Amino acid sequence: MSPTVLAQGEGERISAFVMGHSSWIWYNPFRILFMRDPLFTHSIYPLPPFISIEAKSKLDRVYYPRTREHLVNGYELMVFHDIRTAFTARQVHDLDYAFREEGMNAFCGLCLGWDYAWEPTILREVLPVTEHGSVTPFFRGYQVQFFRDRDPVFTPFIELGIEKVVGDQYCTMEVKQGATIWGMIKPYEIPWMVSIRPGGPNAGLQWLQSHTFEGWWAEEENPYSMDVATNMIFYSLGIPLIDDIHARREARRLFTNLQSQKSIILSMMEWAESFGARVTDLNDRLTDLEVDIDTATLAYLQQDYPETISLLGDVSGITRGISNDAVRLKDEALFWVYLSEWLMVTATGIIAGGIVWSLMVRRKMYRIPGSTRLSQL
Template sequence: MRTLGIIVLSLITLSTGGADAQDETRIWCFLIGKVSQNACPFTGYFKDDPLFILNLEPVPADLPDSDKRKIDRQYFPRNREGLLKYDFIVFSDARVQHFTPRQLSDLDYAFREAGVTSFSSFGPAWIHAFQPTTLYDIVPISEYDFYFHRPWRIKFRPEREPVFQPFVELGMEKVWGEAYGEAKPRQGTTVWADMEPNGWPWLISWRPGGRSAGIAWVCADEFNTVWWGLAPGSRGKNPYAIDFTTNLVLYSMGRPLISDILTRREARWLLATFQSQKSLVLSMMEWAENFGANIFPLSEELTTLEGEVEGAIETYLEQDYQQTISTMESLEPRLIEMSARAVELKDQALFWVYISEWLVVSSSLIISGVVVWSLMIRRRAYREVGATRLRLMY
């Protein structure tokens, strides 16, 4: 077990070791509020795409402020420098009215002076956390009224920069949602998309005042579970939402947009498939090691393979998706062969387990049989009872 732990640690180091050295390539994201994958789509998106490095701060709505501050001490950056390592901060209906003046000041500095991008989706947090705090001055809306349960779909404004136009061709405007809010944009903001049939703004942005302000975004649907594909019955209805989000982040940071959405999806799927298969191989190796199997040769090969996958991730980050696909397809047969060897190791370990169990059961059966035969059939332990003759006393 200790051996496998060392192997897993080395694989994790390989898969994340380049993160610190690639701060300018990868995007650091911090999600606050409702951060579970069934409430915030960005949680799943940022975990699935190697472009992003994700940290979370769950803030349950029903906790008292004293308990929320305990969560802050565990998850929120301890100083301004720690906060400024993030490129993209998401408020998912975050009830952060308990934030201290220092935390609010650090956030204000990040959004106004350090170019950090923010994205907000509101429910009751608008009234409880944003309107009463300085965060109200950061967001591009002045009012938010929630929550209407009627069907809607989005309509991108064609006069805007072509950040989201590829998704019109991919059918995103045909995806329906079932609940939304009414957001009132401030003067000087940019509306990127509206909801139909009511015509209300759906996606709004601006740069709050400051020397180097980042873009602040607001989406007026509280991460509707139907449109974003969070509800069990709607999964897969909006398959390009992850790429929509990626383009939004790339545009906010001034980076090149996705060059080929469909090819990127294929490359991302191959990378995710490798991670799933690797987890399966590690599970079988752990099982085999627990029964004394030698997993070192297999672990060395897996470490080498992981290093080659890191090269594929680098080309993915450079948007050379064809090279990523080519690399991952060339590695697939080797991973399949390693999976087969891991299964063989497991089977060999189980073979000796079965042999041991068979010997124990057989020995017990033989011993029990000998004892029963000796006692009940040969009756070795039995002695005939002798009879004494009675004598008369007279």
């Protein structure tokens, strides 16, 4: 197994920095994992491709860690997704320092980033390849065959069918001596995923995908993609790998459903409150529920999945009760809205009908002339 790079205490979250192409970074599998899994926190830097140095400097001030200390103390890993604008000289040296001396791990889907951000700088030395055919990618279907004699990062998923998953983009790579090849692209016999620890007193593990995080990682094609990404992170940080894939998936699903339920409840409460409904009781119940959610989260961070599932099952039942009460509160607010509108429409109709009846039927406002000028003639 890989030596421990960063000792993770029980109950600690893992912080990540995600940086890449502003059009595609939102669909990066690692970012989706970080959004759904309570184990992770993350920051994101959506970087438009081929922008000027001045424009990038403005974005750097908003998104990028301001100092080397913020970079190495704020994050345990970084994800790079097709960066096509070069780093500044300070950023290059800070990243090289972080990768070699502070145990920073990186997960790279470079695409053209190899040519624009890595290859022209010293950062090329930390990657597990000497050449990367990013300017001549292949857009055709492939599958990955994983090496069975590697550490069990990918192999637990073989029996779940990930070798049948079809990807759609890849590049050729020249792998450095000493790097680990985890799988080969079939039928073209090209490395798919490689990793290496560069030289340095406390080097982090550097992962490189053949091209970028493309169709192979899409959930509709590969339902275990987020679990694969989790295992890669655990391996890099020296954390025990997932021991029960299905239990972890179920626990993560329950967390996702719970967050969706809470969002719906809060939306209904906000809507009902805008019409004068009292939501204090629901707010108090949601606040009390946070204690149980924190307990379930702690069990999840400690990889106690059966306990997590049990706790979340209880919490989900309570949440459904709160949701039903929120729906009732919303319906009551809607009832008074509909009633007031109905009364307004009815009153308007009665008044309008009375006026029309008075003018057109009873004709109170009209005087029938007794004679006309023609009749006088």
